[in-house]
Amino acid sequence: MSPPHRRPRDVLIVGGSLAGLRAAETLRAEGFTGALTIVGDEHHAPYDRPPLSKQFLSTGGEPPDTRLPVPGDLHARWLLGQAAAALDPRSRTVTLADGTPLTYDGLLIATGASARGLPGTPDGVYTLRNRSDAEALREALGSCRRLLVVGAGFLGSEVAAAGRARGLDVTLVEAGAVPLERAVGKEVGAFVGELHREAGIILRTGTTVTRFSSDPAGGLTGALLADGTAVAADVAVLALGAVPAADWLTGSGLRTGGGVHCDSRMRALSLDGGVVPGVVVAGDVAKAPQRLAGGAALSLGHWSDAAGQAASAARTLLLGEAGPPWDGIPSFWSDLHGARIRSVGLPGIADTVAIHEMDLSTRRLEAGYHRSGRLVGALTLGRTARLAAYRNRLADTASRAEGAPG
Numbered sequence: 001m002s003p004p005h006r007r008p009r010d011v012l013i014v015g016g017s018l019a020g021l022r023a024a025e026t027l028r029a030e031g032f033t034g035a036l037t038i039v040g041d042e043h044h045a046p047y048d049r050p051p052l053s054k055q056f057l058s059t060g061g062e063p064p065d066t067r068l069p070v071p072g073d074l075h076a077r078w079l080l081g082q083a084a085a086a087l088d089p090r091s092r093t094v095t096l097a098d099g100t101p102l103t104y105d106g107l108l109i110a111t112g113a114s115a116r117g118l119p120g121t122p123d124g125v126y127t128l129r130n131r132s133d134a135e136a137l138r139e140a141l142g143s144c145r146r147l148l149v150v151g152a153g154f155l156g157s158e159v160a161a162a163g164r165a166r167g168l169d170v171t172l173v174e175a176g177a178v179p180l181e182r183a184v185g186k187e188v189g190a191f192v193g194e195l196h197r198e199a200g201i202i203l204r205t206g207t208t209v210t211r212f213s214s215d216p217a218g219g220l221t222g223a224l225l226a227d228g229t230a231v232a233a234d235v236a237v238l239a240l241g242a243v244p245a246a247d248w249l250t251g252s253g254l255r256t257g258g259g260v261h262c263d264s265r266m267r268a269l270s271l272d273g274g275v276v277p278g279v280v281v282a283g284d285v286a287k288a289p290q291r292l293a294g295g296a297a298l299s300l301g302h303w304s305d306a307a308g309q310a311a312s313a314a315r316t317l318l319l320g321e322a323g324p325p326w327d328g329i330p331s332f333w334s335d336l337h338g339a340r341i342r343s344v345g346l347p348g349i350a351d352t353v354a355i356h357e358m359d360l361s362t363r364r365l366e367a368g369y370h371r372s373g374r375l376v377g378a379l380t381l382g383r384t385a386r387l388a389a390y391r392n393r394l395a396d397t398a399s400r401a402e403g404a405p406g
Protein backbone atom coordinates (compact mmCIF):
# COMPACT_ATOMS: atom_id res chain seq x y z
CA MET A 1 0.00 0.00 0.00
CA SER A 2 1.35 3.44 -0.87
CA PRO A 3 1.79 5.91 2.04
CA PRO A 4 -1.02 8.49 2.55
CA HIS A 5 -0.70 11.62 0.43
CA ARG A 6 0.90 14.66 2.06
CA ARG A 7 0.23 18.15 0.67
CA PRO A 8 3.50 19.76 -0.48
CA ARG A 9 4.93 22.57 1.66
CA ASP A 10 6.24 24.37 -1.41
CA VAL A 11 5.83 23.96 -5.17
CA LEU A 12 8.27 24.64 -7.99
CA ILE A 13 6.87 25.07 -11.51
CA VAL A 14 9.32 24.81 -14.40
CA GLY A 15 7.94 26.53 -17.52
CA GLY A 16 6.42 29.99 -17.19
CA SER A 17 3.80 30.03 -19.91
CA LEU A 18 0.24 28.73 -20.40
CA ALA A 19 0.42 25.42 -18.47
CA GLY A 20 2.72 26.85 -15.79
CA LEU A 21 0.42 29.80 -15.16
CA ARG A 22 -2.79 27.70 -15.16
CA ALA A 23 -1.19 25.29 -12.69
CA ALA A 24 -0.20 28.15 -10.39
CA GLU A 25 -3.71 29.63 -10.56
CA THR A 26 -5.25 26.24 -9.73
CA LEU A 27 -2.94 25.69 -6.76
CA ARG A 28 -4.01 29.00 -5.25
CA ALA A 29 -7.67 28.48 -6.13
CA GLU A 30 -7.53 25.11 -4.34
CA GLY A 31 -6.21 26.77 -1.19
CA PHE A 32 -2.47 26.11 -1.46
CA THR A 33 -0.76 28.69 0.74
CA GLY A 34 2.85 27.45 0.57
CA ALA A 35 5.73 29.04 -1.33
CA LEU A 36 5.30 28.98 -5.11
CA THR A 37 8.25 29.50 -7.49
CA ILE A 38 7.92 29.67 -11.28
CA VAL A 39 11.02 29.27 -13.47
CA GLY A 40 10.85 30.26 -17.13
CA ASP A 41 13.68 30.51 -19.64
CA GLU A 42 12.00 33.30 -21.61
CA HIS A 43 12.24 36.87 -20.36
CA HIS A 44 8.55 37.43 -21.13
CA ALA A 45 5.78 37.07 -18.58
CA PRO A 46 3.25 34.39 -19.67
CA TYR A 47 1.71 35.01 -23.08
CA ASP A 48 -0.50 33.27 -25.58
CA ARG A 49 1.09 31.54 -28.56
CA PRO A 50 -1.87 30.99 -30.96
CA PRO A 51 -1.97 34.64 -32.20
CA LEU A 52 1.74 34.45 -33.11
CA SER A 53 1.05 32.52 -36.32
CA LYS A 54 -2.15 34.46 -37.07
CA GLN A 55 -2.95 38.14 -36.32
CA PHE A 56 0.62 38.80 -35.12
CA LEU A 57 1.95 38.10 -38.64
CA SER A 58 -0.96 39.01 -40.88
CA THR A 59 -0.95 42.74 -40.18
CA GLY A 60 1.84 45.26 -40.42
CA GLY A 61 0.21 47.60 -37.89
CA GLU A 62 0.17 47.47 -34.10
CA PRO A 63 0.72 43.81 -33.05
CA PRO A 64 -1.99 42.26 -30.85
CA ASP A 65 -1.43 42.10 -27.10
CA THR A 66 -0.64 38.45 -26.41
CA ARG A 67 -0.08 38.67 -22.65
CA LEU A 68 -1.95 36.20 -20.45
CA PRO A 69 -3.45 37.96 -17.41
CA VAL A 70 -1.66 37.04 -14.18
CA PRO A 71 -3.86 37.31 -11.06
CA GLY A 72 -2.60 39.91 -8.61
CA ASP A 73 -2.97 37.49 -5.69
CA LEU A 74 -0.89 34.66 -7.15
CA HIS A 75 1.96 35.41 -4.72
CA ALA A 76 4.53 33.58 -6.82
CA ARG A 77 8.27 34.14 -7.07
CA TRP A 78 9.03 34.43 -10.80
CA LEU A 79 12.51 33.46 -11.99
CA LEU A 80 12.30 34.54 -15.65
CA GLY A 81 15.16 34.29 -18.14
CA GLN A 82 16.43 31.25 -16.22
CA ALA A 83 16.52 27.76 -17.70
CA ALA A 84 16.25 24.58 -15.67
CA ALA A 85 19.18 22.37 -16.66
CA ALA A 86 18.81 19.23 -14.53
CA LEU A 87 16.51 17.37 -12.16
CA ASP A 88 17.47 15.03 -9.33
CA PRO A 89 14.19 13.55 -8.05
CA ARG A 90 15.96 11.73 -5.17
CA SER A 91 17.15 14.93 -3.51
CA ARG A 92 14.13 16.84 -4.95
CA THR A 93 16.40 19.40 -6.60
CA VAL A 94 16.19 21.27 -9.91
CA THR A 95 19.45 22.90 -10.98
CA LEU A 96 19.32 26.03 -13.14
CA ALA A 97 21.67 26.61 -16.08
CA ASP A 98 23.75 29.01 -13.94
CA GLY A 99 24.26 26.24 -11.35
CA THR A 100 21.73 27.50 -8.80
CA PRO A 101 20.02 24.57 -7.01
CA LEU A 102 16.30 24.89 -6.24
CA THR A 103 14.85 22.32 -3.87
CA TYR A 104 11.16 21.48 -4.02
CA ASP A 105 8.54 19.51 -2.21
CA GLY A 106 6.23 19.38 -5.24
CA LEU A 107 7.43 19.88 -8.84
CA LEU A 108 5.30 20.65 -11.90
CA ILE A 109 7.03 20.31 -15.27
CA ALA A 110 5.49 22.55 -17.97
CA THR A 111 8.36 23.26 -20.37
CA GLY A 112 6.30 22.94 -23.56
CA ALA A 113 8.05 22.23 -26.84
CA SER A 114 10.50 23.81 -29.24
CA ALA A 115 10.35 24.16 -33.01
CA ARG A 116 12.05 21.49 -35.09
CA GLY A 117 14.72 23.21 -37.19
CA LEU A 118 17.30 22.23 -39.80
CA PRO A 119 21.06 22.63 -39.41
CA GLY A 120 23.07 25.13 -41.46
CA THR A 121 20.25 27.27 -42.92
CA PRO A 122 21.10 30.74 -44.32
CA ASP A 123 19.92 34.08 -42.88
CA GLY A 124 16.27 34.57 -43.74
CA VAL A 125 15.15 31.07 -42.70
CA TYR A 126 12.98 31.16 -39.57
CA THR A 127 11.21 28.84 -37.16
CA LEU A 128 8.25 29.90 -35.01
CA ARG A 129 7.60 28.83 -31.44
CA ASN A 130 7.92 31.83 -29.16
CA ARG A 131 7.36 35.56 -29.03
CA SER A 132 10.98 36.39 -29.99
CA ASP A 133 10.71 34.13 -33.07
CA ALA A 134 7.44 35.85 -34.02
CA GLU A 135 8.90 39.35 -33.58
CA ALA A 136 11.90 38.48 -35.79
CA LEU A 137 9.67 36.91 -38.44
CA ARG A 138 7.19 39.81 -38.36
CA GLU A 139 10.01 42.26 -38.96
CA ALA A 140 11.41 40.17 -41.81
CA LEU A 141 7.98 39.99 -43.47
CA GLY A 142 7.90 43.80 -43.46
CA SER A 143 10.51 43.87 -46.23
CA CYS A 144 9.62 40.58 -47.90
CA ARG A 145 7.95 40.01 -51.27
CA ARG A 146 8.23 36.23 -51.66
CA LEU A 147 7.60 33.94 -48.72
CA LEU A 148 8.37 30.21 -48.73
CA VAL A 149 6.76 28.05 -46.04
CA VAL A 150 8.05 24.51 -45.58
CA GLY A 151 5.49 22.15 -44.06
CA ALA A 152 1.70 22.49 -44.45
CA GLY A 153 0.58 21.37 -41.00
CA PHE A 154 -1.54 23.79 -38.96
CA LEU A 155 1.38 26.11 -38.16
CA GLY A 156 2.71 26.25 -41.74
CA SER A 157 -0.80 26.68 -43.14
CA GLU A 158 -1.48 29.58 -40.77
CA VAL A 159 1.83 31.29 -41.56
CA ALA A 160 1.19 30.91 -45.30
CA ALA A 161 -2.33 32.36 -44.85
CA ALA A 162 -0.93 35.27 -42.82
CA GLY A 163 1.62 35.95 -45.56
CA ARG A 164 -1.15 36.04 -48.19
CA ALA A 165 -3.21 38.37 -45.99
CA ARG A 166 -0.22 40.74 -46.16
CA GLY A 167 -0.24 40.48 -49.97
CA LEU A 168 2.97 38.46 -50.25
CA ASP A 169 3.67 35.88 -52.96
CA VAL A 170 3.52 32.67 -50.95
CA THR A 171 4.72 29.18 -51.84
CA LEU A 172 3.78 26.39 -49.43
CA VAL A 173 5.76 23.17 -49.78
CA GLU A 174 4.43 19.94 -48.27
CA ALA A 175 5.95 16.44 -48.39
CA GLY A 176 2.54 14.74 -48.12
CA ALA A 177 -0.13 14.56 -50.83
CA VAL A 178 -2.28 17.26 -49.20
CA PRO A 179 -1.89 19.75 -46.31
CA LEU A 180 -2.61 18.45 -42.80
CA GLU A 181 -2.99 14.86 -43.96
CA ARG A 182 -1.72 13.25 -40.75
CA ALA A 183 -3.86 15.49 -38.55
CA VAL A 184 -7.16 15.48 -40.46
CA GLY A 185 -6.97 12.92 -43.28
CA LYS A 186 -6.89 13.15 -47.10
CA GLU A 187 -10.37 14.57 -47.81
CA VAL A 188 -10.27 17.42 -45.31
CA GLY A 189 -6.60 18.06 -46.16
CA ALA A 190 -7.56 18.40 -49.84
CA PHE A 191 -10.30 20.87 -48.85
CA VAL A 192 -7.75 22.98 -46.95
CA GLY A 193 -5.46 22.75 -50.00
CA GLU A 194 -8.27 24.25 -52.11
CA LEU A 195 -8.72 27.07 -49.55
CA HIS A 196 -5.00 27.83 -49.90
CA ARG A 197 -5.13 27.80 -53.71
CA GLU A 198 -8.25 29.96 -53.76
CA ALA A 199 -6.41 32.51 -51.61
CA GLY A 200 -3.58 32.60 -54.15
CA ILE A 201 -1.00 30.44 -52.37
CA ILE A 202 1.16 28.29 -54.64
CA LEU A 203 0.85 24.86 -53.03
CA ARG A 204 3.55 22.32 -53.90
CA THR A 205 2.72 18.90 -52.47
CA GLY A 206 4.59 15.59 -52.60
CA THR A 207 7.97 17.30 -52.51
CA THR A 208 10.47 18.72 -50.02
CA VAL A 209 13.22 21.31 -49.85
CA THR A 210 16.59 19.66 -50.54
CA ARG A 211 18.65 22.80 -49.98
CA PHE A 212 18.35 26.53 -49.52
CA SER A 213 20.26 28.92 -51.79
CA SER A 214 21.88 32.16 -50.65
CA ASP A 215 23.69 35.18 -52.04
CA PRO A 216 27.42 35.84 -51.37
CA ALA A 217 26.47 37.77 -48.19
CA GLY A 218 24.70 34.66 -46.84
CA GLY A 219 21.14 35.94 -47.31
CA LEU A 220 18.38 33.63 -48.54
CA THR A 221 17.55 33.69 -52.27
CA GLY A 222 15.36 30.61 -52.47
CA ALA A 223 15.31 26.83 -52.31
CA LEU A 224 15.75 23.79 -54.51
CA LEU A 225 13.00 21.18 -54.24
CA ALA A 226 13.33 17.38 -54.48
CA ASP A 227 11.40 17.41 -57.79
CA GLY A 228 14.24 19.49 -59.31
CA THR A 229 12.39 22.82 -59.41
CA ALA A 230 13.57 26.00 -57.73
CA VAL A 231 11.52 28.47 -55.65
CA ALA A 232 12.69 32.08 -55.24
CA ALA A 233 12.15 33.50 -51.75
CA ASP A 234 13.26 36.40 -49.53
CA VAL A 235 12.05 34.74 -46.34
CA ALA A 236 11.44 31.07 -45.53
CA VAL A 237 9.68 29.56 -42.52
CA LEU A 238 10.30 26.00 -41.40
CA ALA A 239 7.08 24.57 -39.99
CA LEU A 240 8.29 21.03 -39.43
CA GLY A 241 6.63 20.28 -36.09
CA ALA A 242 7.59 20.67 -32.47
CA VAL A 243 9.80 18.64 -30.15
CA PRO A 244 8.82 18.34 -26.45
CA ALA A 245 11.29 20.40 -24.35
CA ALA A 246 12.47 17.48 -22.20
CA ASP A 247 16.23 17.48 -22.93
CA TRP A 248 16.94 19.07 -19.56
CA LEU A 249 15.55 15.92 -17.89
CA THR A 250 18.19 13.61 -19.41
CA GLY A 251 19.74 11.56 -16.60
CA SER A 252 16.88 12.33 -14.19
CA GLY A 253 15.38 8.85 -14.38
CA LEU A 254 12.11 10.20 -15.83
CA ARG A 255 10.78 8.47 -18.94
CA THR A 256 11.07 11.11 -21.67
CA GLY A 257 10.84 9.56 -25.17
CA GLY A 258 8.56 11.89 -27.22
CA GLY A 259 7.64 13.89 -24.09
CA VAL A 260 7.53 13.26 -20.35
CA HIS A 261 5.44 10.11 -19.81
CA CYS A 262 2.80 10.37 -17.14
CA ASP A 263 -0.26 8.57 -15.80
CA SER A 264 -3.84 9.84 -16.03
CA ARG A 265 -3.31 12.03 -12.95
CA MET A 266 -0.37 13.66 -14.75
CA ARG A 267 2.17 12.05 -12.37
CA ALA A 268 5.57 11.69 -14.06
CA LEU A 269 6.71 8.12 -14.66
CA SER A 270 10.21 6.78 -14.15
CA LEU A 271 12.14 4.57 -16.56
CA ASP A 272 10.77 1.47 -14.78
CA GLY A 273 7.19 2.74 -15.17
CA GLY A 274 6.65 3.71 -11.50
CA VAL A 275 5.35 7.08 -10.33
CA VAL A 276 8.09 9.61 -9.47
CA PRO A 277 7.17 11.00 -6.01
CA GLY A 278 6.20 14.68 -5.99
CA VAL A 279 6.58 15.26 -9.75
CA VAL A 280 3.71 16.04 -12.15
CA VAL A 281 3.72 17.24 -15.75
CA ALA A 282 1.35 19.20 -18.01
CA GLY A 283 0.98 20.73 -21.46
CA ASP A 284 2.94 20.22 -24.66
CA VAL A 285 5.82 18.51 -22.85
CA ALA A 286 3.50 15.83 -21.40
CA LYS A 287 2.90 12.45 -23.00
CA ALA A 288 -0.35 11.48 -21.33
CA PRO A 289 -2.69 8.49 -21.74
CA GLN A 290 -5.65 9.21 -24.01
CA ARG A 291 -8.84 7.30 -23.34
CA LEU A 292 -10.05 7.79 -26.91
CA ALA A 293 -6.86 6.07 -28.05
CA GLY A 294 -7.42 3.11 -25.71
CA GLY A 295 -5.07 4.57 -23.11
CA ALA A 296 -2.12 5.08 -25.51
CA ALA A 297 0.11 7.97 -24.42
CA LEU A 298 0.16 10.95 -26.78
CA SER A 299 1.62 14.45 -26.74
CA LEU A 300 -1.09 16.71 -28.19
CA GLY A 301 0.15 20.28 -28.64
CA HIS A 302 -3.31 21.82 -28.11
CA TRP A 303 -3.96 24.98 -26.09
CA SER A 304 -7.04 23.78 -24.20
CA ASP A 305 -5.46 20.44 -23.29
CA ALA A 306 -2.39 22.20 -21.90
CA ALA A 307 -4.66 24.34 -19.71
CA GLY A 308 -6.80 21.38 -18.59
CA GLN A 309 -3.84 19.13 -17.86
CA ALA A 310 -2.21 21.89 -15.83
CA ALA A 311 -5.26 22.19 -13.58
CA SER A 312 -5.38 18.43 -13.16
CA ALA A 313 -1.64 18.18 -12.41
CA ALA A 314 -1.92 20.92 -9.79
CA ARG A 315 -4.80 19.09 -8.07
CA THR A 316 -2.78 15.87 -8.07
CA LEU A 317 0.05 17.66 -6.26
CA LEU A 318 -2.41 18.74 -3.58
CA LEU A 319 -4.68 15.69 -3.37
CA GLY A 320 -2.73 12.71 -4.73
CA GLU A 321 -5.00 9.79 -5.66
CA ALA A 322 -8.01 11.64 -4.24
CA GLY A 323 -7.70 14.16 -7.06
CA PRO A 324 -9.66 13.63 -10.28
CA PRO A 325 -7.76 12.24 -13.27
CA TRP A 326 -7.39 14.33 -16.38
CA ASP A 327 -10.39 13.32 -18.47
CA GLY A 328 -10.64 16.19 -20.97
CA ILE A 329 -11.74 15.55 -24.54
CA PRO A 330 -8.95 17.01 -26.69
CA SER A 331 -9.91 20.06 -28.71
CA PHE A 332 -8.17 22.35 -31.15
CA TRP A 333 -8.86 25.34 -33.39
CA SER A 334 -7.10 27.03 -36.28
CA ASP A 335 -7.84 30.16 -38.34
CA LEU A 336 -7.22 30.00 -42.09
CA HIS A 337 -8.21 32.61 -44.68
CA GLY A 338 -10.93 34.04 -42.46
CA ALA A 339 -12.43 30.63 -41.63
CA ARG A 340 -12.25 28.87 -38.27
CA ILE A 341 -11.44 25.16 -38.19
CA ARG A 342 -12.36 23.41 -34.94
CA SER A 343 -11.84 19.85 -33.89
CA VAL A 344 -12.65 17.66 -30.90
CA GLY A 345 -11.25 14.27 -30.03
CA LEU A 346 -8.37 12.73 -31.93
CA PRO A 347 -9.00 12.96 -35.70
CA GLY A 348 -5.36 11.98 -36.29
CA ILE A 349 -5.85 8.40 -35.03
CA ALA A 350 -8.88 7.64 -37.23
CA ASP A 351 -8.94 4.89 -39.86
CA THR A 352 -12.17 6.15 -41.50
CA VAL A 353 -13.50 9.64 -42.15
CA ALA A 354 -17.21 10.30 -42.72
CA ILE A 355 -17.76 13.58 -44.57
CA HIS A 356 -21.24 14.90 -43.68
CA GLU A 357 -20.89 18.26 -45.41
CA MET A 358 -18.16 19.75 -47.57
CA ASP A 359 -18.78 22.89 -49.60
CA LEU A 360 -15.96 25.12 -50.69
CA SER A 361 -18.23 27.92 -51.96
CA THR A 362 -19.96 28.36 -48.58
CA ARG A 363 -16.86 27.28 -46.62
CA ARG A 364 -18.76 24.70 -44.65
CA LEU A 365 -17.37 21.40 -43.52
CA GLU A 366 -18.39 18.71 -41.08
CA ALA A 367 -16.50 15.44 -40.70
CA GLY A 368 -16.67 12.59 -38.20
CA TYR A 369 -13.60 10.47 -37.52
CA HIS A 370 -13.82 6.78 -36.61
CA ARG A 371 -11.41 4.08 -35.57
CA SER A 372 -12.43 0.43 -35.61
CA GLY A 373 -16.02 1.64 -36.01
CA ARG A 374 -15.94 3.95 -32.95
CA LEU A 375 -16.18 7.74 -33.09
CA VAL A 376 -12.78 9.23 -32.07
CA GLY A 377 -13.05 12.79 -33.35
CA ALA A 378 -14.88 15.43 -35.36
CA LEU A 379 -13.93 18.54 -37.29
CA THR A 380 -15.96 21.48 -38.52
CA LEU A 381 -15.45 24.64 -40.50
CA GLY A 382 -18.24 27.19 -40.33
CA ARG A 383 -20.33 24.70 -38.31
CA THR A 384 -19.00 25.17 -34.80
CA ALA A 385 -22.43 24.67 -33.18
CA ARG A 386 -22.41 21.05 -34.33
CA LEU A 387 -19.31 20.18 -32.30
CA ALA A 388 -21.12 20.09 -28.95
CA ALA A 389 -23.03 16.93 -29.88
CA TYR A 390 -19.81 15.25 -31.01
CA ARG A 391 -18.10 16.28 -27.79
CA ASN A 392 -20.88 14.66 -25.74
CA ARG A 393 -20.67 11.45 -27.74
CA LEU A 394 -16.89 11.40 -27.37
CA ALA A 395 -17.11 11.97 -23.62
CA ASP A 396 -19.52 9.06 -23.42
CA THR A 397 -17.26 6.83 -25.52
CA ALA A 398 -14.19 7.83 -23.52
CA SER A 399 -15.80 7.11 -20.18
CA ARG A 400 -16.60 3.59 -21.34
CA ALA A 401 -13.30 3.00 -23.15
CA GLU A 402 -10.74 0.50 -22.03
CA GLY A 403 -7.97 2.37 -20.23
CA ALA A 404 -10.39 4.84 -18.68
CA PRO A 405 -9.00 6.01 -15.39
CA GLY A 406 -10.90 4.60 -12.48
Ligand SMILES: Cc1cc2nc3c(=O)[nH]c(=O)nc-3n(C[C@H](O)[C@H](O)[C@H](O)COP(=O)(O)OP(=O)(O)OC[C@H]3O[C@@H](n4cnc5c(N)ncnc54)[C@H](O)[C@@H]3O)c2cc1C
Binds near residue numbers: 014049050053112333
Ligand atom coordinates in the same frame (compact mmCIF):
# COMPACT_ATOMS: atom_id res chain seq x y z
C1 LIG B 1 2.70 29.74 -33.14
C2 LIG B 1 1.76 28.80 -32.42
C3 LIG B 1 0.40 28.80 -32.73
C4 LIG B 1 -0.49 27.95 -32.05
N1 LIG B 1 -1.81 27.97 -32.39
C5 LIG B 1 -2.66 27.15 -31.74
C6 LIG B 1 -4.04 27.15 -32.07
O1 LIG B 1 -4.50 27.86 -32.95
N2 LIG B 1 -4.86 26.30 -31.38
C7 LIG B 1 -4.40 25.47 -30.39
O2 LIG B 1 -5.19 24.71 -29.79
N3 LIG B 1 -3.07 25.46 -30.06
C8 LIG B 1 -2.22 26.27 -30.71
N4 LIG B 1 -0.88 26.26 -30.38
C9 LIG B 1 -0.41 25.36 -29.31
C10 LIG B 1 -0.51 26.02 -27.93
O3 LIG B 1 0.01 27.32 -27.96
C11 LIG B 1 0.27 25.15 -26.96
O4 LIG B 1 -0.45 23.94 -26.83
C12 LIG B 1 0.48 25.80 -25.60
O5 LIG B 1 1.27 26.95 -25.71
C13 LIG B 1 1.16 24.81 -24.65
O6 LIG B 1 1.42 25.43 -23.44
P1 LIG B 1 2.63 24.94 -22.53
O7 LIG B 1 2.63 25.87 -21.35
O8 LIG B 1 2.53 23.48 -22.33
O9 LIG B 1 3.94 25.16 -23.39
P2 LIG B 1 4.58 26.51 -23.92
O10 LIG B 1 3.51 27.48 -24.24
O11 LIG B 1 5.54 26.11 -24.99
O12 LIG B 1 5.39 27.06 -22.65
C14 LIG B 1 6.50 26.39 -22.13
C15 LIG B 1 7.42 27.41 -21.50
O13 LIG B 1 8.48 26.75 -20.84
C16 LIG B 1 9.71 27.36 -21.23
N5 LIG B 1 10.82 26.39 -21.08
C17 LIG B 1 11.20 25.42 -21.93
N6 LIG B 1 12.28 24.75 -21.43
C18 LIG B 1 12.56 25.33 -20.25
C19 LIG B 1 13.56 25.09 -19.26
N7 LIG B 1 14.45 24.10 -19.39
N8 LIG B 1 13.59 25.87 -18.16
C20 LIG B 1 12.67 26.88 -17.99
N9 LIG B 1 11.71 27.15 -18.90
C21 LIG B 1 11.65 26.38 -20.01
C22 LIG B 1 9.46 27.77 -22.66
O14 LIG B 1 10.40 28.70 -23.12
C23 LIG B 1 8.06 28.33 -22.55
O15 LIG B 1 8.09 29.65 -22.09
C24 LIG B 1 0.01 27.10 -31.06
C25 LIG B 1 1.40 27.08 -30.76
C26 LIG B 1 2.26 27.92 -31.44
C27 LIG B 1 3.74 27.89 -31.12
